[in-house]
Every structure is written in structure tokens, then in C-alpha cells.
Amino acid sequence: MLIKRETGFLQRFYLLEVMKGLFITTKNWLFSKNITIQYPEQRRKYSPLFRGQHYIKTTNGVENCTACMLCPTVCPADCIHIEAGERADKEKFPVRFEIDILRCCFCGYCEEACPKDAIKLSGIYEMADYERRVYDKNFLLIQRGSK
Amino acid sequence: MAGGVDVTTFELTAMAIKLGIVLLILLHVAPIMVWAERRICSWMQNRTGPNRVGPFGLLQPLADAAKFIFKEEYVPAHVRKGFYELAPAVSIIPAFLTFAVIPFGPSIDIGGNLVHLQLADLNVGFVYILAISSLSVYGTIMASWASNSKYAMFGGLRATAQMISYELALGLSLVSMIMVYGSVSLQEITQAQGEVFAFFPSLPKWGVFLQPVAFLIFFISIFAETNRLPFDLPEGEAEIIGFHVEYGGMKWSSFFLAEYLHMTTAAGFLTAMFLGGWQMFPGMYTAIVALGLEGDALYWTMVGLRVLSFAIKVMVILVFFIVVRFTLPRFRYDQLMHLGWKVLVPIALVNIVVTAYMISFGWL
Ligand code: SF4
Numbered sequence: 001m002l003i004k005r006e007t008g009f010l011q012r013f014y015l016l017e018v019m020k021g022l023f024i025t026t027k028n029w030l031f032s033k034n035i036t037i038q039y040p041e042q043r044r045k046y047s048p049l050f051r052g053q054h055y056i057k058t059t060n061g062v063e064n065c066t067a068c069m070l071c072p073t074v075c076p077a078d079c080i081h082i083e084a085g086e087r088a089d090k091e092k093f094p095v096r097f098e099i100d101i102l103r104c105c106f107c108g109y110c111e112e113a114c115p116k117d118a119i120k121l122s123g124i125y126e127m128a129d130y131e132r133r134v135y136d137k138n139f140l141l142i143q144r145g146s147k
Numbered sequence: 148m149a150g151g152v153d154v155t156t157f158e159l160t161a162m163a164i165k166l167g168i169v170l171l172i173l174l175h176v177a178p179i180m181v182w183a184e185r186r187i188c189s190w191m192q193n194r195t196g197p198n199r200v201g202p203f204g205l206l207q208p209l210a211d212a213a214k215f216i217f218k219e220e221y222v223p224a225h226v227r228k229g230f231y232e233l234a235p236a237v238s239i240i241p242a243f244l245t246f247a248v249i250p251f252g253p254s255i256d257i258g259g260n261l262v263h264l265q266l267a268d269l270n271v272g273f274v275y276i277l278a279i280s281s282l283s284v285y286g287t288i289m290a291s292w293a294s295n296s297k298y299a300m301f302g303g304l305r306a307t308a309q310m311i312s313y314e315l316a317l318g319l320s321l322v323s324m325i326m327v328y329g330s331v332s333l334q335e336i337t338q339a340q341g342e343v344f345a346f347f348p349s350l351p352k353w354g355v356f357l358q359p360v361a362f363l364i365f366f367i368s369i370f371a372e373t374n375r376l377p378f379d380l381p382e383g384e385a386e387i388i389g390f391h392v393e394y395g396g397m398k399w400s401s402f403f404l405a406e407y408l409h410m411t412t413a414a415g416f417l418t419a420m421f422l423g424g425w426q427m428f429p430g431m432y433t434a435i436v437a438l439g440l441e442g443d444a445l446y447w448t449m450v451g452l453r454v455l456s457f458a459i460k461v462m463v464i465l466v467f468f469i470v471v472r473f474t475l476p477r478f479r480y481d482q483l484m485h486l487g488w489k490v491l492v493p494i495a496l497v498n499i500v501v502t503a504y505m506i507s508f509g510w511l
């Protein structure tokens with residue numbers, strides 16, 4: 001929207017206005033605090049609800065997941081791939097559990113859908129890599145916790 | 148200096164040393180200014196700026212220079228080769244030349260020989276600066292024309308128009324200064340500024356107090372002269388990218404080296420003309436007298452303080468350049484012409500007339 005402001009007599013000379021502007025910038029320069037976060041040394045505190053890198057929770061060294069296929073069903077990005085199998089104690093378990101992290105949109109639906117509290121999203125957000133990673137089961141079983 | 152003039156070995160050595168020091172300082176001003184510009188701008192915007200390379204990020208310009216040198220020397224296919232290569236040199240050489248006549252200290256006495264702390268005390272004085280610094284626009288125009296590109300061309304055209312509308316006001320504001328001091332030699336003008344006003348002895352007769360209007364016009368004009376914001380129309384990063392749009396790597400950065408050298412010279416010129424040059428700040432003399440120095444010690448302290456005063460004044464002006472750059476928006480093309488022709492030139496002319504009357508009545 002075009003807002004027309006009245007230009008006063010003094011403002012037409014600009015000089016006073018320029019002085020005001022210079023005063024503001026100089027005040028900012030000398031007296032205001034920097035808000036930059038020096039990243040690798042200082043980190044921003046994120047909420048505990050932050051949705052970052054995935055992991056599968058384990059109990060006594062065994063993954064909680066029973067390969068119920070709820071998370072691949074709910075996943076909007078269709079990036080979870082599970083192959084179910086049977087353990088010696090007749091328990092269903094995922095033989096393969098892969099998350100194509102490049103397609104993941106970090107919506108957190110998988111975490112919400114999971115009845116066994118198995119798949120979780122940690123607070124880790126530094127996921128840059130040199131290759132196109134697909135997180136496999138071994139990787140997901142590393143317990144990351146919420147940072 | 149050569150030819151029929153007698154040149155002693157002492158003078159030659161002194162000249163070589165002065166030249167070396169001035170060149171060294173000038174070459175270092177640009178990187179330090181780049182650093183200062185980035186730091187101050189970020190502080191003004193509540194950021195931190197480059198602070199990783201070296202202490203306080205001071206080595207950042209070195210890293211930048213290394214980057215520029217190792218960049219590919221790419222020459223676009225559509226440019227006019229010879230002129231394209233020549234343009235950065237053409238804009239950088241006048242920038243180096245202009246500092247020659249600016250006195251950065253008093254004449255000092257070394258074992259009976261007088262050494263002027265100024266590279267060349269030409270009899271044309273600052274007219275030389277005006278002449279040479281106008282040459283630098285040729286570098287800009289050459290770059291824009293040889294680039295064979297629309298946007299570069301616009302930059303060049305703007306540079307020309309800006310030059311014409313500002314040189315005039317700049318020159319006219321200096322005319323009144325010539326009338327006041329009766330000289331064009333910067334050394335003499337600086338010396339004249341050492342006096343104090345009769346009615347208020349603690350106020351020195353600096354140009355800015357004698358000719359405030361001329362000072363204002365000159366100050367505005369040198370922003371245009373050095374292509375700094377708010378008058379950086381030839382560059383105009385946001386709209387046309389400017390006359391150096393087809394340049395890259397070291398060639399591009401030499402335009403910037405030239406710009407910073409111009410700023411330094413302009414700041415030195417302004418200091419010598421209006422801010423008392425190497426004259427000490429009011430109060431400094433009282434302070435060293437109070438310290439009880441005598442003879443040689445007093446003499447050399449005064450020389451040191453005078454050079455220091457000059458350096459401080461130049462630095463303040465340079466910092467002011469930076470603060471202004473990050474405060475004011477760019478002028479539009481027609482606004483710039485309007486300001487140049489319809490505001491500054493008439494004011495400068497009126498100022499000349501008023502000055503002439505004041506001189507003829509003996510008030511100045
Ligand atoms: S966070 Fe969303 S997109 Fe990513 S794996 Fe879970 S459900 Fe799929």
C-alpha cells in the first residue's frame with residue numbers, strides 16, 4: 001500500500017533527517033548487543049519437542065519395534081521401509097528397518113503412530129553428510145536420546 | 148625532480164623512504180577498510196561480522212585476497228579484450244597518484260635539511276587532485292564500455308552523469324577556499340589553519356569553521372566522487388550491479404581497491420582543506436607543554452603528534468564514510484542530478500559571492 005507522508009519544511013533540507021539516521025545507526029553500532037550465535041561453540045536451545053534425527057528405542061538391548069507397520073503407513077513421505085521377521089521367541093521383529101532420510105519431512109507422525117514407543121525423533125539437527133544416506137537398522141539402534 | 152634541478156642524495160633517500168611508507172600505508176588501507184566496513188556494518192545491524200580469521204577477524208582481508216588471486220581469470224567472450232584488461236589498471240593508477248600532494252605532516256628538520264612530509268609540493272596544489280581524480284572515471288567508463296553489456300553500460304553512463312554534476316559543485320566549493328586562503332598549495336593552506344580566531348582563542352581557524360557551507364558541499368560531493376553510498380549509482384548492486392558486472396577475481400577487486408584508495412585520498416584532502424590537516428587538535432599543545440618537554444624532545448613529540456592528528460582525522464572521516472553507507476539509502480538518478488545542479492551548485496555560487504563580500508569588508 002502506498003502511504004503518503006507529509007514532508008515538513010525542515011525535512012526538505014534532509015540534513016536534519018540524515019543526522020537523525022546517523023544517530024540511530026551509531027547508537028546501534030556502539031550500544032546494542034549482538035544477537036549472533038557463534039554456532040559451533042554456542043548452540044541455540046531448542047524445545048524438547050524438536051523433531052530431529054530418528055532412532056529406535058531399545059529395552060534391555062532389544063528394539064521395542066514389533067514391525068506393526070503403523071509408521072510406514074502413516075508416513076506422508078513414504079520413506080520408512082520395514083521387512084518383518086520372526087525372532088526365536090516367536091516375537092515379530094523388523095529384519096530390515098530403513099529410513100530414507102532425504103525424503104523425510106520430519107513431521108513426527110511415525111513417532112506419534114508408534115504403539116510400542118519404538119521410533120523416536122531426537123533433538124539432533126546436524127545431519128549434513130557427504131553421501132545420500134539411508135538410515136539402516138544398525139544406525140537407528142544407536143540410542144540418541146533427546147538433547 | 149630530475150632534469151636541471153639539483154637533487155642531493157639526501158633528498159633522494161628521503162623521497163624514496165617517504166614514497167615507500169606512503170605506498171605501504173595506502174596499500175594497507177584498503178584491506179583494513181574492508182575489514183572495518185564489514186565489522187562496523189554488522190555491528191550496526193546487531194551482527195558480529197567476520198571474526199574467525201585471525202584476531203578479531205583481522206586476517207579476513209588476507210583470506211579474501213587469497214581467494215581472489217586463486218579465482219579463475221575468466222574473460223567473457225563478448226568483451227573488447229584490450230580495454231577490458233586495461234580498465235582496472237586505469238582506475239587504480241589515478242587512485243594511487245592523487246595522494247601525492249596531500250601533506251600528512253609538517254616540514255621536519257633532519258640535521259639542517261628540510262624534509263616535507265608530503266610526496267610532492269606542486270605549485271598547482273590541489274588542482275592536481277581534482278585533475279587526476281577525474282581521470283579515474285575513465286577507468287569506470289572504459290570498463291563499462293568494454294564489457295559490452297547493457298548493465299555495465301548503464302553503470303558507466305551513470306558514472307559520467309554523476310561526475311559532471313558533482314565535479315562542478317566540488318570545484319566551486321573549493322573556489323571559496325582559495326579566496327579565503329589565497330593559495331592552492333595544501334601545505335600552505337594547512338599552515339594557515341594553525342591560527343586561532345581572535346574572538347575565541349581556543350577555536351582554531353580550520354576551514355570547517357571559516358567556510359561551513361563550502362565544507363558541507365565538499366563533503367557531499369566527495370561521497371559522489373568516491374562512488375560511495377548514497378551516491379553509488381555506477382555500482383547500484385541492487386539494480387544494475389554496475390560497471391564491473393563482467394569482471395571477476397582480482398580484476399574486480401582492483402576496482403574496489405581503487406574505491407578505497409579514493410576514499411582515503413578524499414578523506415586526506417578533506418582533512419587538509421577543512422579540518423586543519425596535520426595541525427594538532429586544540430588542547431594537545433597545552434598538554435605537551437604541561438608535560439614539560441623541551442628542545443629536541445618537544446620538537447619530535449610535536450611532529451609525531453601532528454602526524455598522529457592527521458591520521459586520526461582521516462580515520463574518523465573514513466569511519467564516517469562507512470557509517471553513512473549503512474545509514475542512507477541510494478539516491479535515484481534524477482534526484483542525484485537535481486541535488487547536484489539545482490541545489491549544490493547554486494549554494495556554492497552564493498557562497499562564493501558571500502565570501503567575496505566578506506573578504507572585501509575584511510571580515511575573513
Ligand atoms: S518424521 Fe514423518 S516423514 Fe519422517 S519418517 Fe517419520 S512419518 Fe515419515
Ligand code: SF4
Pocket residue numbers: 064065066067068069070071072082110113114115116117118119
Ligand atoms: S510403529 Fe513402532 S512398532 Fe510399529 S513398525 Fe513402526 S517403529 Fe515398529
